[in-house]
Amino acid sequence: MNATGLVLMIASNAAIIGLVVYCFYRVFSIREPEKTEHAPLDIDTRDRD
Amino acid sequence: MASQADRPTPEQWATKIGVILAVAGSAVGLGNFLRFPGTAAASGAGAFMIPYFLSLLLLGIPICWVEWALGRRGGRFGLNSSPGIFSVLWKHPLSKYLGTLGLLIPVVIYMYYVYIESWCLAYAVGYASGAFEPFGTNPYAYQQHFARMTGSETNGLVFDDNGKVQAILFFFLGTFATNFLVIYRGLTRGIETFCKVAMPLLILAAIVVAVRVLTLPAQPIPEPWQRSLEAAIPAPEWERFRNDLDSATLEPDERGRSPVQRLVEDEFRRYFDALNRHEPGYDADVRMARPTGFLDSPDGYRVAVAELQSGGAGRAYREWIQFGQDDLDDDVKRELQKLERRQLKNDKQLAQARGEDLRADALASRDSLETRRRELLAGVPGGPMPLLTAELIRLGVALDRALEVQQRSAAIELSELQRTVFNGLGYMWNPDFEVLANSDVWLKAAGQVFFSLSVGFGIILNYASYLRRKDDVVLSGLTASATNEFCEVSLGGLVAIPATFVFLGTATTLSVLDTQSTFGLGFNTLPTVFANMPAGRWFAVAWFSLLFLAGITSSVSMLQPAIAFLEEGFGLRRRASVVGLGLITLLGAIPVVYFSKNSVVLATLDFWVGSFALFILATIEVLIFGWVLGIEEGFDEAHRGAQIRIPWIYRPIVKYVTPAFLLTVFVAWSWQNAPEEIAKVRSDRVVLATVAGIGIFFGFLLLLTRLASGEWKRKGLGDREVGP
Numbered sequence: 021m022n023a024t025g026l027v028l029m030i031a032s033n034a035a036i037i038g039l040v041v042y043c044f045y046r047v048f049s050i051r052e053p054e055k056t057e058h059a060p061l062d063i064d065t066r067d068r069d
Numbered sequence: 070m071a072s073q074a075d076r077p078t079p080e081q082w083a084t085k086i087g088v089i090l091a092v093a094g095s096a097v098g099l100g101n102f103l104r105f106p107g108t109a110a111a112s113g114a115g116a117f118m119i120p121y122f123l124s125l126l127l128l129g130i131p132i133c134w135v136e137w138a139l140g141r142r143g144g145r146f147g148l149n150s151s152p153g154i155f156s157v158l159w160k161h162p163l164s165k166y167l168g169t170l171g172l173l174i175p176v177v178i179y180m181y182y183v184y185i186e187s188w189c190l191a192y193a194v195g196y197a198s199g200a201f202e203p204f205g206t207n208p209y210a211y212q213q214h215f216a217r218m219t220g221s222e223t224n225g226l227v228f229d230d231n232g233k234v235q236a237i238l239f240f241f242l243g244t245f246a247t248n249f250l251v252i253y254r255g256l257t258r259g260i261e262t263f264c265k266v267a268m269p270l271l272i273l274a275a276i277v278v279a280v281r282v283l284t285l286p287a288q289p290i291p292e293p294w295q296r297s298l299e300a301a302i303p304a305p306e307w308e309r310f311r312n313d314l315d316s317a318t319l320e321p322d323e324r325g326r327s328p329v330q331r332l333v334e335d336e337f338r339r340y341f342d343a344l345n346r347h348e349p350g351y352d353a354d355v356r357m358a359r360p361t362g363f364l365d366s367p368d369g370y371r372v373a374v375a376e377l378q379s380g381g382a383g384r385a386y387r388e389w390i391q392f393g394q395d396d397l398d399d400d401v402k403r404e405l406q407k408l409e410r411r412q413l414k415n416d417k418q419l420a421q422a423r424g425e426d427l428r429a430d431a432l433a434s435r436d437s438l439e440t441r442r443r444e445l446l447a448g449v450p451g452g453p454m455p456l457l458t459a460e461l462i463r464l465g466v467a468l469d470r471a472l473e474v475q476q477r478s479a480a481i482e483l484s485e486l487q488r489t490v491f492n493g494l495g496y497m498w499n500p501d502f503e504v505l506a507n508s509d510v511w512l513k514a515a516g517q518v519f520f521s522l523s524v525g526f527g528i529i530l531n532y533a534s535y536l537r538r539k540d541d542v543v544l545s546g547l548t549a550s551a552t553n554e555f556c557e558v559s560l561g562g563l564v565a566i567p568a569t570f571v572f573l574g575t576a577t578t579l580s581v582l583d584t585q586s587t588f589g590l591g592f593n594t595l596p597t598v599f600a601n602m603p604a605g606r607w608f609a610v611a612w613f614s615l616l617f618l619a620g621i622t623s624s625v626s627m628l629q630p631a632i633a634f635l636e637e638g639f640g641l642r643r644r645a646s647v648v649g650l651g652l653i654t655l656l657g658a659i660p661v662v663y664f665s666k667n668s669v670v671l672a673t674l675d676f677w678v679g680s681f682a683l684f685i686l687a688t689i690e691v692l693i694f695g696w697v698l699g700i701e702e703g704f705d706e707a708h709r710g711a712q713i714r715i716p717w718i719y720r721p722i723v724k725y726v727t728p729a730f731l732l733t734v735f736v737a738w739s740w741q742n743a744p745e746e747i748a749k750v751r752s753d754r755v756v757l758a759t760v761a762g763i764g765i766f767f768g769f770l771l772l773l774t775r776l777a778s779g780e781w782k783r784k785g786l787g788d789r790e791v792g793p
Contacts, residue, residue, distance in 0.1 A: 021495035028115035029498040033559050035122070040555045043548035047085060050712050 080149075080256045081535050087261035089545050092532055093552035094264040094622025096523040097271065099185065101557040102616060103591040106497060106565040108517055111582040112510045115500035118558075120514035125554065128515055128734075131719060131727045132524040132687055133550050135694040137542035138707035140533025147791040148781065149534040150634035151527040152774045157787050159697045169774045170686040171527025172634055173767050175627035176650070177678040178526070179248075180657035181671040182627065186620035187244040188592060191218065191237055193613035196606050201596065205353020208573070208597040209341045215592045220665030227662050241662060245655065248621060252628045253647045256535055260625055267618045268552075274615035275560040281608050282568045288488040288601070289356075290574065293364055294333070295373040297357035302340055303350035310336050311377065319371055329370050333360060356601075364576075488574060493567030496578055508737065515734045520680070521557055522550055523623070525687030531630040538790070539710035547713070556619075564612075569594055572601040588668075591616070628654075637786065638777025657766070664755050673759040676746050684735040691731060695724040 021029070082088040109117045143154025151171020155164040195201050204210035218237050220226030227235045251259045291297065299307045310332070317328040337360075343351045360369065486492040504510045519525065533542060570578045573594065581590050599605035599612070628650060635646035664670040694703045700720050707715060749756045781787050 021491050022499050025115050025495055025499035028118060028500055029494065032115075032118050032122075032562075036551070036554050036558050039547075039551040043544065043551045046544055046712060047089065047548055 081537060082540075083257045083261055084265075085540070085545065087257070087265055088532060088536065088540075089548050089552070090264040090268040091260050091622075091626065092529055092545070092549035093556075094268050094271075094619075095526075095528050095532070095626035096521065096549065096553040096623070097268075097556045097619050098182075098523075098623040099189075099587065099591065099616055099620060100517075100521050101553065101619065102275070102561040103565060103587045105517060105521065105557045105561045107581065107587060107590050108513055109562065110496050110566045112513050113501045113504035114496060115498040116502045116504055117510060117514060119505065120511045121518060124511075124515040124518040124730075125550075127722060127726055127730050129518040129522045129524065130547065130550055131723050132519075132691060132731075133522060133529065133546045134543060134707055134715060134719075135690055135703070135723065136524060136529035137533045137546040138703065139690060139694060139698075140530040141536045141538070141540065141542055142706050143530070144534030144536060145538050145790045146788070147784075147786040148637060149531055149630075150637060150777075151530055151630055152634065152777065153637060153781060153787060154530055154534060155693075156778065156781070158693050165774050165778055166771055167689050168527075169767070169770045170682055170689070171530055172631055172770050172774075173763075174526050174678055174682050174686060175528055176631050176654060177657065177674055177763065177766070179624055179627040179654055181661045181674050181679075182620065182624050183245055183248060183654075184241055184658060184661050184671070185588075186617060186624060187237060187241040188219065189613050189617040189620055190244055191240040192592065192596070193610055193617055194240070196599075196609040196613060199606070201600070201606070201609070203344055203347055203353060204596070204600065205344065206356060206597060206600040207341060207344065207353060208577075208593065209337055210344055210353070211596040211600075212593045213341055213345065215588075219668070221668065222666060224664050224666045227665055238662070241658075244617075244621070245651075245658070248624050248628060249647055249651050251621070251625045252632060253643060255643065256629070260629065263625065264622050267622050271615045271618040271622070272556065272560070274611045274618075275556065275564075278608055278612050278615070279560050279563045281602070282564050282571075283490055285490050285568070285571050285602070288571050290488065291356040293373065294337075294357050294360060295376050297355055298336070298340075301352045301355035301357065302336075302343075306339075306350075314374060314377065319367065319374060321367055327367060327370060329374060330360075330365075330367070333370070333373075486570075486575065488571050490567050490571055493570035493578075494563070496570055496582070497562055497566050509741070512734060512737050512741070515730070516680075516738065519683070519687070519734070522553055523626075525683035525685075525690070526627070527630050527686060528626045530690070531633055532626065534633075541710050541712040543707055543711040543715055544713045565590055565595060568598045568602075572598045634773075634777065637784075638773065638780050640780065657762075660759070660762070669753065669755050670759050673746075673749070673756050674763070676742070677760060677763055681739070681743075684731065684738070688728065688731050688735065691723065691728050695728065700724045 082091075109121070139158055140154060143149070143157050146157045148154050148157055150168075152165040152168035155168030155171070158164065192201075201211075201214075204214065216222055217226070217230075218235060220230075220235070227238055251263045253259065254262075298310075302310075313332050314329060317332055319327050319329050321327045321330075340351060344353050364370075364373065486495075523529070529546075536542065566578065566581075569581055569590070577594065581594055595612070596609065599609035602608060631650050632643070632646050635641045635649060636643070639646075641649065661670045661674070694700075698706070700723060703723070704715065704720060750760050751757075
């Protein structure tokens, strides 16, 4: 493999792997709303009225 | 009109990662691991990645976002099938019929894809059980096995091979049943659960095989057949073969094949038949350079016979080759290879071969090589050697001008690089920027991205319709696309071509690139590669298992749109819709399996439905998103619940660039391929019947769509938003 081929291989793989890592990082780092947010009726205010 | 309470709870994905892996699983298939490396290496290698990435950015990713957004919008109105979704997106009586393409495409592709999948399963099981052990390292044994298994030389062989059915039929039925078992279990318990297990397994297996390939040691260049065949066959047979060769002539007949060439071919056929029958005295593990490239040319046979007749003194040729390999630097060797590849291409395109000048440095190196060759030949003893000397001098003279048909293959021998993985990767990545001036390469890059991401199938449309109204589609779509690209570029690009070069050398690698046969690479070449690899049997199990998993995650996705259509359009329960679709697809798959000669039905379905119709559906989708829905509303739709935003620049891209790019590629692709396919329809009755079958089936689906639209109205689907 020549130098240009090596550069292209590294650049292409870096771009793809970088994109995959970024995407999965975002997917796993953002918690799904239904697990973290509650609608008003879901919240028990202990209000007896 | 039915009330809201009458409607069944709509199916939905259980997890976000589940839908991402399901869509990625749908996209990742055999094309990632077999079609991509062959196409890239044959189309400028590293330079191919420039149009490839541009196509990904301008075509692949935008269409993915379009399909995800449109599918989720359709699902909000309670419709999951492509005709239903289209009727929501574009309030026009024709829209649902255009959407019928989103049923036709996946169902018809399934009919042949499931058969190819079963080949992968058969190979995985074959390797695991040791059934391929007798084939040793000989490529012809694998070629013969594959031809026989698939019946590629005789129609109906799969159903009747000397009164018995071929084992592949059982693998086919098993694969078929597995697909329907997954789909029967439903969206979350079936598809999502399966993909959440299969996709990580698939990627793990691909990483294992890629690491194995990248850590392979350099391989020796094997001896040509005339020096190694003697050790592979019984002594009496070798004697008989030698006697036959002595009395045969080297002059080519009217078909360009000499009696010597035919004798050698027959001997190899006999050898592989004997291996298949496990006859004693035949050694499958003798490493030999089969007659490929120069060795398969008339000059190659002349050299071989002269070597045999001189009792081994003709080793001068091998020494000359060795000298060439030591003397030429890698840049010159690559120059020779480029010349070889161009000339192979010229041969195909022109009736008469057209010569092409070597670069000056290549010529200078060859001059010194020729001098050395003459010195070596001067020491060869008498007897039959004058023939060898005369022929090789003729060869040398021929090399001094533009290479001609019979002599050009010598360039392969001279340009043989050391068989290392690093040099093998050169075939995938060393750029040939000149090809960028060739429109065909741009077309291939766009086609590869388009087919690889499974856009235009109607599958993403269907899968996205099971999302909730505020589920993200932008990040999910990008993640699924990125996963597909990782499998294609980072894993697929590192395995097939480098491994082929390391074990089978320049001639075979160039031959693979020239034919660009996905099946040839996958089922003939790579098994030979694995046979040469230490513990190759188990890496082959991993490889074909991953191909099988890649296939099955794709094929189950092809069934879901039609299941959704039958359920929502006719009120069928899961079991009834699975049985109905099973019968329809089985009926369509039987001709694919039966008309196996040259895979004629498979190739016809792949062209007209698996390629042509895809372009049409994708174009319609992009136009609906950008022009019917409107680019502002389309982006608002895509951004609802989005966890990342689509860059602003994609608004004009999706509205103008993507449709224009798509139409250009479609027209150019049709211009290039359609005349040949139309000629086939006219000349081949099986092709004609297949195209007629596609037409009848499409008509049937249009009728069903008409009937289903009444049911949607009755249920109130499509009128207003439903579900969570």
